[in-house]
Amino acid sequence: MTRALALLAFAALLPLALQGCGEDVRTVQLDFVDRDPNAFSCVDAAGERLLNRARDARASVVVDFLRTPLRFCQVTETIRQCRDPGCPALPELRRCYDVVAEGPLESDLDVLRAVEASLRSSGEPVLLDAPDESVIVRATVTTQTCAAVEEGAPLGADQLLACALSCPVDLGQYEGVLDLDLPTTLESCTIQEVAVCAFLDRLPPE
Amino acid sequence: MSRSAGPAAFALAAFALALGAAPLYAQEGEGAERAPVTLVVVGDAEEAVLGAARESELPITLRVAPAPARDVAPRAPRPRPALSAARDAYVNADFEACLAALGSPDAVTDALGEGGPGARDAAARLAFWRVACHGAAGDGPAAERAAERMATLRLPIPADAALATPDLERLLADAYERVSARPPAALRVEASTPGRVQVDALESCAVPCERALPPGEHVLRFEADGAVPEARLAQAPGALRFEPAPAPPGLAARQWAARAARGDLESTASVALLARAVRARNLVFVLGEREREAVHLRGALAVDGEVASRAARRGPAEEATEALLRELLVRGEVLAPEPPLWRRPGFWVGILAAAAVAAGVTVGVLHEPPTRTEVTF
CATH class of the missing domain: 3.40.50 (Rossmann fold)
Incomplete structure (x- = not known):
């Protein structure tokens, strides 16, 4: 009879115990769109590659999450919405990574891959528990150090190297690879387009 | 992506429960x-x-x-060498040898007490030759006593009487007449177990019973299923109780x-x-x-x-x-009757276990574990 009671207790407590064990984990993997030209191919007004601003192949990648009510990936609509009513960055979710692009960097694609490899080498997730919100993920590449960024220094336009955006996603539902790219109207993106991307959360209303 | 195995874990738990409960049922029959x-x-x-x-x-x-053998051979009459020896001695006029061959007077009642086929005839012949040998030996009183005992036991006159003298026939006739003239006496028989009693190998009754008999000594043989047969002498009037040994x-x-x-x-x-x-x-x-x-x-x-x-x-x-x-x-109450289903412990253990498992499975199916989103490069 003791054994029977133990069995009953086990049966009764098992569901409760298992309650605490179960957890679903969704993974969203950020991925720079791998093509040539790409978000790292932008040039300044003089036609100089922005990547030339970086010395010793060092840079920082600032990842922001911009709150947006949008559900569709449409550039002009995104910009219009971010002007009004706005798509504010969630400051507590900002992450900054110091990266070193290693290896042969003969093309912008090589740079993109080197930066991505440097980001992934740490193995640390960007967010362990993302909010259940619709956001646009932005990765801004700058010559400013992470230390400066984390002290609150605003990003300078003359220090931008590249910028990429995701489509609006609901982090409460989305799962899988999330492409980061910089929509551009020309073959190579320009500093204006990089700036719009980098300051999307601070665009003035028209 | 990794998923928590909620329902699968509950199914496994149910399986484990079923496995765990199985010995409970098995033990119910083994303990008795x-x-x-x-x-x-x-x-x-x-x-x-x-x-x-x-x-x-x-x-x-x-x-x-195995069942005991059922082909029982009928009991054959027991040979009585004493009778032929006594008759030979009588014919040779050796009456002492005749009486010696017949043995003690109890041989007559012993023969009646043995029961079985031929017991009464044997007893009659033993009694007759005792009367004849005593008479021929000139012992009139002993012959009369033997004749009266023969008459009291209501033994038939055997065919051997053809060898006897007319005096002997007269002696026997007188004895039977005297005995029959006496009023019958009651003999009551009881026993510790149901059975039948045979009186003088002549008549029987189911005990307890009472028989009216010639006054004097009689042979009673008690027989009952599961008991050892027992033969005893009893005086009429009187009573006798048998307490036979188990067979x-x-x-x-x-x-x-x-x-x-x-x-x-x-x-x-x-x-x-x-x-x-x-x-x-x-x-x-x-x-x-x-x-x-x-x-x-x-x-x-x-x-x-x-x-x-x-x-x-x-x-x-x-x-x-x-x-x-x-x-x-x-x-026959050798085995306890199977208790109704609801009175068996296993039933309630099963019910409660099933309820617990059902609750677990329900929780497992309905429960949505907390979900978090991890963002990574």
Whole structure:
């Protein structure tokens, strides 16, 4: 009879115990769109590659999450919405990574891959528990150090190297690879387009 | 992506519970003491019934015993060499040798007490030759006493009397006349067990009974199933009580065989005798007859020599045998009856376990584990 009671207790407590064990984990993997030209191919007004601003192949990648009510990936609509009513960055979710692009960097694609490899080498997730919100993920590449960024220094336009955006996603539902790219109207993106991307959360209303 | 295995874990838990609960049910039957039961089967379905009984899952320790042989040879009259020796001595006028050959006067009552065929004739001849030898030897009083005893026992005058003298015939006739002239006397017989008593190997009655007999000494032989026969002398008027010893297995087997030879296999007395014959505290006797593909079984259970239950079944041998044995043993209180389902501990354990598992599965199915989103490069 003791054994029977133990069995009953086990049966009764098992569901409760298992309650605490179960957890679903969704993974969203950020991925720079791998093509040539790409978000790292932008040039300044003089036609100089922005990547030339970086010395010793060092840079920082600032990842922001911009709150947006949008559900569709449409550039002009995104910009219009971010002007009004706005798509504010969630400051507590900002992450900054110091990266070193290693290896042969003969093309912008090589740079993109080197930066991505440097980001992934740490193995640390960007967010362990993302909010259940619709956001646009932005990765801004700058010559400013992470230390400066984390002290609150605003990003300078003359220090931008590249910028990429995701489509609006609901982090409460989305799962899988999330492409980061910089929509551009020309073959190579320009500093204006990089700036719009980098300051999307601070665009003035028209 | 990794998913928590909620429902699968609950299913596994249910499986584990089922595995864990199985020994509980198995233990229910194993804990009880297994009663020893002896099985005797007769009839043309004997093999089928024995086979089924051996495969039975009843909680008993089964012993199969063969039925005692039923072809009992009738008892032949016992030869009496003393009679021929006494007659030879009488013819040779050696009356002392005649009396010596006949032995003590008790030989007459001993012969009556033996019972069986020819006992009364033998006793009559022994008594007659004693009268004849005493008379021929010139011992008139002894001859008269022997003749009166012969008359009191109501023994017939044997054919040997043709060899006797007219004086002897007269002596016997006078003795029978004197005895018959006396008013009869009552002799009451009782016993510690039901049975029959035979008086002077001439008449019998079921005890307790009372007989009116010629006054004097008589031979009473008591016989009962399951008891050792006993012969004693009794005076009329008077009373006598028998307290026979229980029959040993061999005698019980012969008594059962005698009944079986008369077609009495299933009576209470017959089953009780069989239980004693095969030394069974719990005896199941089954009379099995084949009926096409099925069997027809009639059975009785004797516990401590008393028939405790009877039952009958018809059907396939395995099912009918199992059912018959179960019914006999339960009704005879050798086996405890199966408690109703709701009174079995296993039932409630099963119900509660099933409820717990159902609750667990329900929770497992309905429960949505917390979800988090991890963002990574």
